[in-house]
Amino acid sequence: MVNTEFIDLLEELISFPAETEWIEFKMGKGSITDEQIGEYISAMSNGATIANKPFGYLIWGVEDKTHAIKGTNFSFTHAKHGGNQDLELFLRTCLSPKINFEIFEFDYQDKQIVLLRIPAAKGEPVNFVTYSCC
Numbered sequence: 001m002v003n004t005e006f007i008d009l010l011e012e013l014i015s016f017p018a019e020t021e022w023i024e025f026k027m028g029k030g031s032i033t034d035e036q037i038g039e040y041i042s043a044m045s046n047g048a049t050i051a052n053k054p055f056g057y058l059i060w061g062v063e064d065k066t067h068a069i070k071g072t073n074f075s076f077t078h079a080k081h082g083g084n085q086d087l088e089l090f091l092r093t094c095l096s097p098k099i100n101f102e103i104f105e106f107d108y109q110d111k112q113i114v115l116l117r118i119p120a121a122k123g124e125p126v127n128f129v130t131y132s133c134c
Contacts, residue, residue, distance in 0.1 A: 006106045010113060013057055014067040021047030022056035022120075025064040029074040034081045038091050038128035041118055045099055048120035060114040071111025076103050096127050 013023055022044055026032055032040070037058070044056025061072035079087035088103065101118040 003106055006104055006113075006115065007108055009057075010059070010062075010069070010108055010115065013059065014062060014069065016067075019064055020051065022051050022053050024056075024058050025062040025067065026058070026060045026072075026074075027063060027070065028060065028072050029079065034087060034090060035128075035130055037087070038094050038130070041091060041095065041099075041101055041116065042126045042128040044116075044118045045101075045121045045126040048118065049122075049125075054120055056118040056120065058116040058118065061108070061112060069108055069111055069113070071108075072114060073112070074114055075105060075112075076114045076116070077105060091128075094128050094130055096129055097124060099126055 014025075016023060019025060024040055024044060040058050044058055048054065048056035060074045060076075062069055076087065081087045081090035091101075092098065099119050099121070101116050104115045104117065106113055106115070
């Protein structure tokens, strides 16, 4: 995806009147724990399947009530879990079955956006289970 595709996708997603079972907006990392991110990834994947969508989206930098694009200071690619484990590795290890969510970090009008594109669950629901990965 090139940057214009990210911008078009972001504008499409914020045009929905409210969050859905497959779209979730967050502001900064402090608004959500690592475990909650995993639970959201699971829920977005399952929600996309229920809504007959190919992907779910978890987006940082957008205010959930107004859908105003404010930007975020969160960087998913540099985030750590428990001090030194990559957050991405932690999350991928705890998802069952494994799904290949994608991480996109880009600027929208000089505001940092983090967008996770999460594939819809196939064959069985996606679960986030911390006891199996910690």
